[in-house]
Amino acid sequence: MRSTMMDVPLMVSSILRHAALYHGDTEIVSRTVEGPLHRTTYAKTWKRSQQLANALAALGLGRGDRVGTLAWNGYRHLEIYYGASGAGHVCHTINPRLFPDQIAYIINHAGDRVLFVELSFVDLLESIADRLTGVEAIVVMTDAAHMPASRRLPALLCYEDLLAAQPDRFDWLQLDENEAAAMCYTSGTTGDPKGVLYSHRSIVLHAMAVCMPDVFALGAGSVAMPVVPMFHVNAWGLPYAAALVGAKLVLPGSKLDGASLHELIIAEEVSFTAGVPTIWMALLDWVAANDVSFGSLKRVAVGGSACPPAMFARFRDHGVEVLHAWGMTETSPVGLANSPKPNRPTRRPDEEVALSTKQGRPLFGMEFRVVGADGTEIAHDGVAFGNMQVRGPWVAAGYFGDERAAVHATPGWFETGDVVTMDADGYVQIVDRSKDVIKSGGEWISSIDLENIAIAHPAVQEAAVVAHPDERWSERPLLVVVRRPGSALTEREILAHYEGKVARWWIPDHAIFVDELPHTATGKLLKARIREIYSKPSPV
Template sequence: MEQTRHAPPMDPPTGPLMGQMMHQALTISSILQFAARHYAASEIVSRPVEPDLQRELHRYTYRDCERRARRLARALHDRGVAMGERVGTLAWNGYRHLELYYGVSGSGAVLHTINPRLHPEQIAYIVNHAQDQLLFFDLTFLPLVEAIAPHCATVRAFVLMSDRAHMPDGSAIPNLLCYEDLLAGATGDHDWPALDENAAASLCYTSGTTGNPKGVLYSHRSTVLHAYASALPNVLNVAAADTVLPVVPMFHVNAWGLPYSTLLSGAKLVFPGAALDGQSLYALFEAEGVTFSAGVPTVWLGLVNYVLENGLAFSTFRRTVIGGSACPPALMDTLIDRLGVQVIHGWGMTEMSPLGTTGGLLAKHRAQPREEQRAILRKQGHAIYGVDMKIVDDAGAELPWDGATSGHLLVKGPWIAARYFGDEGGDILQDGWFPTGDMATIDADGFMQVTDRSKDVIKSGGEWIGSIDLENIAMAHPAVLQAACIGVAHPKWDERPLLLVVRRPGMDVGRDELLGFFVGKVARFWMPDDVVFVEALPVGATGKVQKNRLRDAYREHRLPGT
């Protein structure tokens, strides 16, 4: 009988045992390839920006988008755009902009989305700082591009994102090309190139409220990981059964990653173009069966007011993420209680790609009373996988997670900036952590709540007063549409709170009545010292109230009793 032969014993490994799995680079083009192959018929619906085309929505599929994005990548190659070179966009949310998202990054170049709401001088500065080689723009921005083109030193050609019929008869823009002609002239098929997943994929600039805007350069890897994480159930919960309408602009931190996570999930995608008023959005929500959306509070205030003033309701819209600035509790309550829309509070920033936290309830919260649940939902939420965070004091010592102690919020993770483009600002990290500039608390369950921006905290008599809390209380008054709170100089207390308020149309409230509304809701020393009623609050390019402008305007405001 033959003896069983045993293999000789193996020597134990002397180093780490390596996994034996396939390697596939995490690239942006892989998302579009997946979507076109496995969700080929999923729709992309866009409202055109051309005035004569807005009666008919543009429709095509993921498969169509992938074909055209490949032609765009080929066109960039034919135009001599090299890997790593930047390609700028000034465009609304639409199908051509989506093609640029994938065609530019997929070609190996870097997509640079530019906020058209910035001052023209800032836009020209950003274009030159990024060294954009081509600049694509929507027809809406033709006058803007005509104004800045002479100041854009690095741009070799400008591309109007339309067809030949909508090209201007004459323009001072040098080397003006037509988008559809560019795609039609692309020669041959184009395969997506193999790219290093750590290569740069897209570039966004901060809003530049102080000093010049700074660039944040995202990699393919960081973008794909962010898309994976943001689609998770505890985050945005994007699924193939959803119809997603990003109200947040594609020029604002890549629309919070939705152009990536939506295609990753196979959902129908709806783009509103330039029409972001309440009436236009409501019509599009209803016509296309939108189930999920995302945007800043100012947009939702306009949409909600339109719906309520006209006695309307949403038939399919059931979930929204609100970020950019804190969602006023009154707006959250209205969306949930009166309109049946789940509100997901989100927090992040350009340097974070942008998502860092999202709100939601844990299983143990289900049995809690409504107000206790709302208190959880009003927080900015729980960290999503890939983001770690901590709060520290002025000396950098870590503070407890007790839900009460406020400190400087620091974060780290694989989609958080380690430096700015061009090394602007030098070393931006603090012992390996990114300082967000926010003041926050974190409770024992890990829920974070922003109490203020570091620069917006009101320092009164050695104590901190959070302006966000005071704004939220003011906006809970039925006659208040918007509110902002700033600190103004006080001879004794250093600073005291001043409340700037926009009344709701047709409603009235006076100073004394509004200040009385705060009684019993905050400590006595937190009470605003004065109220100024204004027609409107200054809003910046990303939809946030510009408190720096308010501080400048009311620097000499004399408080009662001083």
């Protein structure tokens, strides 16, 4: 028997329509590449998104065509998010921090017909212009006064002129909610990057889920500032989630240094923000150096890589709550969020810290399991560990251009590549990436745990732990450290810092000091490169 409920599809355009109708005067504030802050509203964004949709139709785009973007977090990028998807196209956000060869590969593999490019990235696009075989138009996201000249790119179009020529009403297509609306490629640390297509349905469901109180806790009274880039997994869904509840949106553009972020937090009364640990470490250092507060900031979401316990403590000292979260490009991305459960026994402060540093509990809609080497589920006791698998309505079942390729060893489950524990309350803790775990004398050592201990030392700016070949034990942990400016930290001092914190056989045999560590395009430590550099039999 069918229900008597209306069959109304979940559409990305409906999110912005709702925001325009019922939160129309709520502000969207952006830093611009041109210089000044830009202020608009959801009502104005709704109209300009329709102008953009008409412009794409005038350029000859059809249903399912890909629209590429090379852009920061800003109001024009937000208009493309909604205008392209609502018109039946696929908004393909491209990470400009990737290598040029990877960017060219991604644009061609995706089949982007039109590219929207920020002024910051015109030179980058020029460097690969001769390899962009399918691109028919390039639109620079600026006004006529700031249009650049280009010798290598075909006739560039001006974003503001393009919109000005179009009406602000568009008849949104009646789409199947399972049609693709957005696209993002994995960072491609091994092999070529792979494209993940997000549906209208998956985006809306994900946006609803992350607004929940135990996740980002967003509402109409929130002021949300996604520092995580809009070119990285849709800024963790925040451009959709903020509009869904009518929250004020603050978009920081290209200025992600501590001073610039703090200025926006104070001036715009930001209450919630989200980003990767490297960004927050720099912000915390700037706040400490200038002896200032975080003003109205209440909550910071940390993801992308494990949040060190020391970072939790530093934010807590400022009265800011840290929400640890986990996700992947293939999971839209948020799948786990760490909010406390009520009515649990009182814990010691160190136990509370240990719990808060776990990746969190599954969001509704996401199903997780942890399996051993034989494929059977392990005990949820917080001790036994195994490989994490996940499934749900915003988890990828395949990749663009290779939809039938197995993304899972077990049918119906996505293999995350994380080695984890899960306790009886559902809290998941990542022990390591399966490719980063250190196996010494037949026993596993967590590189993440060792890195967190190192980062807690006041003289350490950043640290990585990788497996190093060892004739006796097969592998031993090697610590690679970036000292804080002015520090004279020695190898003996940093290794002594581990005493009493882990088993003695876990303690690295050696520490190496370097000026900087390599990172992926999304800010994570590039462990593969670090292992490659230090793969010689003797580290010293």
